[in-house]
Amino acid sequence: MRAKTMEYFDQLIPKGMVLAKEAKEQGKPVVGYYCVFSPIELIEAAGAIPVGLCATKQEPIAEAEKILPRNLCPLVKSSFGFAISGKCPFFHFSDFVLAETTCDGKKKMYELLSEHKPMIVLDIPNSATLEDLNEHWLKQIYRAKEYFEKNLGTEISREKLREVIKVYNEERKLIMELVSLNKHHPTPITGTDLLKVLWGRSFQFNRQEFLDQVKTLITELKEMVANGQFSCSPDSPRILVTGCPTGVGQEKVMGIIQECGGAVVLQESCSGIKGFVDLVDEAKDPFLALAEKYNKIPCACVSPNKGRLSLLSKLVEDFRVDGVVDITLQACHTYNIESYSVKEHLRKNHNIPLLQIETDYSESDTEQIKLRVEAFLEMLK
Amino acid sequence: MTWSIGIDVGSVSAKGVIFNGEKWDYVVIPTGWMPRQAGKEVLDQLLRKADIGLDNVGIIVGTGYGRVNLDFTHKTFSEIVCHARGAHYLFPQTQGIIDIGGQDSKAIAIDSEGKVKDFILNDKCAAGTGRFLQVMAQVLGYEVSELGERCGTTEPVEIGSMCAVFAESEIIGLLAQGVSQERIVAGVLLSIARRVGTMATKLNLGPHVTFCGGVAQNQILQRFLKEQTGWEMEAPEKPQLVGALGAAIIGYELCGGGK
Ligand code: SF4
């Protein structure tokens, strides 16, 4: 069974496109951002609307390949293709772009993108053990602050930022509450629906309405659990999805897992809970607190990436996971290599098997993926 | 007496095994362009061979890539678990399976009860599959089944390309340079063994491994694989039947056969 409130979230992205246009017409600045490393509280505190630009669709890739190499992560190609083809309203209506130096593909793509939009690229160190990590991040946060202040003609005061941080923390707590309903077995909400809510978060223009709907969804799901109504059958193996971001429009692998009888309990990735698990410390200086939160994102671009392993450890225990599926996008070296460490970590410490699926956004490998997923689920039973 | 039937429709051939808990018999025919028809034909032939009617069959289990097309099966299982069960039945001590199929190659780790512990399949392209061998055989004007006899113990030539298309032109180039066909055949087999061996050693299967799939009959390839992995390797007499046999065994247990 599916919660009725999901209808709101089905409409979120198409509706967001219209709202982006309206916001522009009302003279409200819009700032696009690409990944979970973006301290979006700053954008909001500068009086602008943050929108997610990270694209996960096949459609614009051909356009991107006119410039970018074919053998590149589809996420980078898709994002770039959307940007240069003018087909993404969110990119189109963005006044500025906030980006960061994460993986090589993204970094170099941003160089090309800067010809199409004014942007600020935060300099993120690839080392998690950099001695002055916090200071470094703090400097980047201040750089972004100054950039927005200058270009948007505003001032980002500590008070304003504190307020925004509070609101965002509330949102994070609420989303984690929603996700944690899937600790129940069988799960009340499918992985693809959870993705819709979490992904939709970056395309909403009315925060209060969004939060209210999440609350309604939580209430509805709790009722479903009480009435014995679920999104999967009791014998579905519980699957945690990890790896590269999987966005709406490319739920291919998650869809296959569900189709083959597995329950995607939650996603530990940027399209999942990665950005929601940690709160920003409200007791500290807000700029410092932002820096501290964002330098802890357990992304494979950063080395070593121990945070991802401990997060996974916690999740597989809390959510009583039977198996992990690691989605690696083609040509994403960081996640592809890290897959080995994740697999070994889960095997040794939790005796949980991992299936790595290497894929892109096309549909050409659907049958191959099905075969692997079916066998994996049979193995878990 | 209850019988169970396992039908494995692969890209090259359709295989069927009929099993009654003690003995089994089999049928192999080419898949052709119509996997559904091939599967049905296998079923009919099996029934005729065993001289029984469909009502004596407790369950029909489908496997292989064509299993979705079979509307007369009661259950389907992936090739992976079927191979594991089949190999375990034939060689109870086996710890792993290497299977080189027409479309893909796989390595499967199994526990002492024949259950799958882990598995890995080759990626999208043809390298390391039966298809690669087929393309190479064609260039040289041989049948795939002949490849084993064609090289004896000659020194393999180094084939660098992993891609079937590039390897094809590489072979044409080698022929033009006057390299003997025997050495080229050996080179092709060695390149497959390297590719599959590397994949399999990721799973640490050994030392007791079952080699199956049609290609397993090729003695030279088997030798190369042994050298690559350092594992003992055993190929059943009919290596292409392991999946169908496994399906039949799983089916036999599911329908409570013998009890
Ligand atoms: S995986 Fe890393 S680089 Fe990619 S979106 Fe997530 S945080 Fe950004």
Ligand code: SF4
């Ligand atoms: S998926 Fe990997 S390659 Fe693609 S943008 Fe993210 S980190 Fe970079």
